[in-house]
Amino acid sequence: MINIAIDGPSGSGKSTIARFLAQKLNILYLDTGAMYRACALKALKLGITEYTDESVSSFINDIDLKIEYVDGVQKTILDGEDVSSKIRENAVSMMASNISALKPVRLKMVDMQREVAKGLDCIMDGRDIGTHVLPNASHKFYITASSKVRAERRYKELIERGQNVDFDTLLAEIEQRDYNDSNREFAPLRQADDAIYLDTSDMSIEEVLNFVLERIKG
Numbered sequence: 001m002i003n004i005a006i007d008g009p010s011g012s013g014k015s016t017i018a019r020f021l022a023q024k025l026n027i028l029y030l031d032t033g034a035m036y037r038a039c040a041l042k043a044l045k046l047g048i049t050e051y052t053d054e055s056v057s058s059f060i061n062d063i064d065l066k067i068e069y070v071d072g073v074q075k076t077i078l079d080g081e082d083v084s085s086k087i088r089e090n091a092v093s094m095m096a097s098n099i100s101a102l103k104p105v106r107l108k109m110v111d112m113q114r115e116v117a118k119g120l121d122c123i124m125d126g127r128d129i130g131t132h133v134l135p136n137a138s139h140k141f142y143i144t145a146s147s148k149v150r151a152e153r154r155y156k157e158l159i160e161r162g163q164n165v166d167f168d169t170l171l172a173e174i175e176q177r178d179y180n181d182s183n184r185e186f187a188p189l190r191q192a193d194d195a196i197y198l199d200t201s202d203m204s205i206e207e208v209l210n211f212v213l214e215r216i217k218g
């Protein structure tokens, strides 16, 4: 059974690596960040702007959230609507980071993540995969890069998608999200003791992919 856990802060390149590996190894890829983003979108739809255990408990257990695959590509379906693009909007990122700190949200999402991957070879990326969601994963990686490099990557990605963003604001947001995700009480972003650490600041995607593949083939 192959279970690969990839954790790290936003913009570290982990989703690019996960997507590539899933294709190469022909296994399922679950982008868990998309699920927290969908929770934030749901709260927004309900007009919930203050996130507390009570406010999220009013909807989280009945959330109509489905993960589907079309030609191997993950689609995030909320209330029957494909929100795969909407959840990528920059404004959703900080909301997702904030809502993901709450225990009721994490309990529900982790249940769903384990259910999607049950009995399947899979690769998941997120913040707590190696430490919490798949503690017995066969391979674990912790992938990071300096905040400046991560902000540059994210800036490029958003500009290419036609979103209007300011670099310094983006950098400040990334650092704020790092802080939120690493300092929350429940299942914070942390390298698992048995994860392989990789700083990709000065690496090309090809170099990162080769590094990871070699460790997996090991």
Ligand code: DC
Pocket: 010, 032, 033, 034, 036, 037, 093, 096, 097, 098, 100, 101, 125, 126, 127, 128, 129, 177, 181
């Ligand atoms: O990976 P991402 O940027 O799409 O994730 C959005 C937010 O969701 C991120 O700031 C923290 C949260 N998240 C989490 O807490 N645990 C995960 N496994 C994945 C994402």
